[in-house]
Amino acid sequence: MTAIRFVGSALFLTAFLAVCAHSQADYGVDCSFPIHSKEFNCGNLLGDRKQIYEDFMEGCRKRYSTRASRCDSTEDDRIEMSLRQPQSMVNYTETGFKKIRAPNSVMDLLNAHWKRNRDGLYDREEIWPAGSIYVNHWESPTYMSAVEDTNTRGGGYALKKAVWDAVKPVVEAWTGMEQKPISMYGIRAYTEGAILSPHVDRLPLVSSCIINVDQDVDEDWPLEVYDRHDRAVNITMQPGDLVLYESGSLMHGRPFPLKGRFYANIFIHFEPTGRKLGDTSLEYLDELDDILPPYLLAGSPESDNWARKNPHGWSKPLPSAPIQQITSPEGHRAAAIGDLARLSKLAQTNRRALHAKDENGWQPLHEAVRADNKEAVELLIKHGANKDARVGKKGEGASALNLALDFLSVGADTVNYLMSIGAQNIEPDL
Structure with missing residues (x-):
């Protein structure tokens, strides 16, 4: 049984029947959640998604009251990014995503940290910026056990570096590019009813992976991604599963509510240096642009936006x-x-x-x-x-x-x- 499947298969219907009672063939953008537009275009294929979305946004506005306008401005920014950024990125893989099992070395580190700190997890509720609409934290709070947090048992930069070092070769082999560690969120536990808005990650988060560390659910909570043709693909994960994804260009989210007690993931992000894997020379440095990073297409919608926000240009890597x-x-x-x-x-x-x-x-x-x-x-x-x-x-x-x-x-x-x-x-x- 494969866990990566196009929506509409019998297996998907079995797992998702409660949510998509009348699910038919596969669907594209703006069906499960707004991605390119707030106008839903699939009717009731997936149920009344428009009402679910309106309730989602209204929950944010009520939570932030006098600052409710931030919910709408952040939402507009999410949709603008989903239109602008994917078409502006260099694609390093054919599909943009892949599911594998995480290396034993990284799971040993993560499982040990999780077991040491799980009991105190609910004392560490995650703080979200006012008006953030990426997770419905006003209804379903998230909790974070950061691996570099020295206030956690065994946490610290040494652990963070060890996790990075264990995952980096996997990401490099998949993309065929040398990668620079950029960011690591972890371990985030989502709770009952959580919805993660489909989005692309802000640069320089480009080559990334999600690892499911632990879960207690009543049914699978699929990761919804969109292929190169804007068709929805749902990926289910079990503890120890690792999903590689080009996070700067691949739309990804979990628009259907979590049914269960918690779902704990860690997110690990890298930035391509512009150097092909196995290249031992420094000639690639001469080919890099002085302004744009190697993963942005010159003249693309995002290139102008990036240059405006980065007046000093891109920091070229300086090996040795x-x-x-x-x-x-x-x-x-x-x-x-x-x-x-x-x-x-x-x-x-x-x-x-x-x-x-x-x-x-x-x-x-x-x-x-x-x-x-x-x-x-x-x-x-x-x-x-x-x-x-x-x-x-x-x-x-x-x-x-x-x-x-x-x-x-x-x-x-x-x-x-x-x-x-x-x-x-x-x-x-x-």
């Missing part, structure tokens, strides 16, 4: 580059690539460089935030960076948290950290 090659302004590049050793050295020898502004008013803190280098953000704040520092020549731009919410996916390590220390979400002045 000596530390003194980091360019001016001092501190900015170290923060952008997460060079903790360099930042620590600057804290001792040139502390001003840690808080210097460039011509656009960006500080190293903002570069670290944009790249989701949480450890660099922590280090900079520890050494005096203002957690609410704003960009702009006159400080009229976005705050660090506002940048994080704009550039990163909800639940990103840096977003959670800034919110945990009380950083303010200050939008740019009009």
Whole structure:
């Protein structure tokens, strides 16, 4: 029995009958949930999905009351990204997704961490930004046991690195590209009734995987993805299953409510460096664009959006580059690539460089935030960076948290950290 199947098969109907009582053949976008438009186009094929969606949005508006408009603006942004980003990305695989079993080495690490910390999980409810519509957290809260959290038993950066090191070869072999670790959310436990809006991940989350660590469910909670022809495919997962997916271009979500007590996943994200797997030369560096990262198509809708948000361009990888090659302004590049050793050295020898502004008013803190280098953000704040520092020549731009919410996916390590220390979400002045 295969767990990857097109909607409409007998197996899918058996597992999903309660939700899709009149399910027929396979369906495309804007049937289970808005993806390219808020206009549903499948009638009652999957039941009254329009009413379910309207109830979903109204739940967000009621939760945030005076800030209800953020629900709608975040939702509009989700749909705009689903239109703009997939057509702008380089595809490294034929299908964009694949399900395998996770390596024993990574499951040993995750299972040990989960067993040590599961009993205290419900003391760690996940904090979502005001107006976030990616999960209906106002109705079905999520809980997070971050592997790098030193407040958890056995947690810390060493564990996070070990998980990254165990998964990285799998992602590289699948994509055929050298990958740079970017972000890791984990372990998130969804609860009864949870809905995850279909979406693409914000860049630089490009090559990713989901691992199901544990679950207690009454029926499968399928991951809905869309193939290269915008047709829905549902993937079921059991503990130990790993789904590889090109998260920056592949629509993915869980639009049907979870039926069960919990569903615990970890999300691990990478960014292609532009170097093909097995290439031992540095010639690929000459082919990289000075502005756009290698996974964005020049002249595409997302390329203009990306260049506007990234005035300094893309931080090219510097394999084996000596530390003194980091360019001016001092501190900015170290923060952008997460060079903790360099930042620590600057804290001792040139502390001003840690808080210097460039011509656009960006500080190293903002570069670290944009790249989701949480450890660099922590280090900079520890050494005096203002957690609410704003960009702009006159400080009229976005705050660090506002940048994080704009550039990163909800639940990103840096977003959670800034919110945990009380950083303010200050939008740019009009």
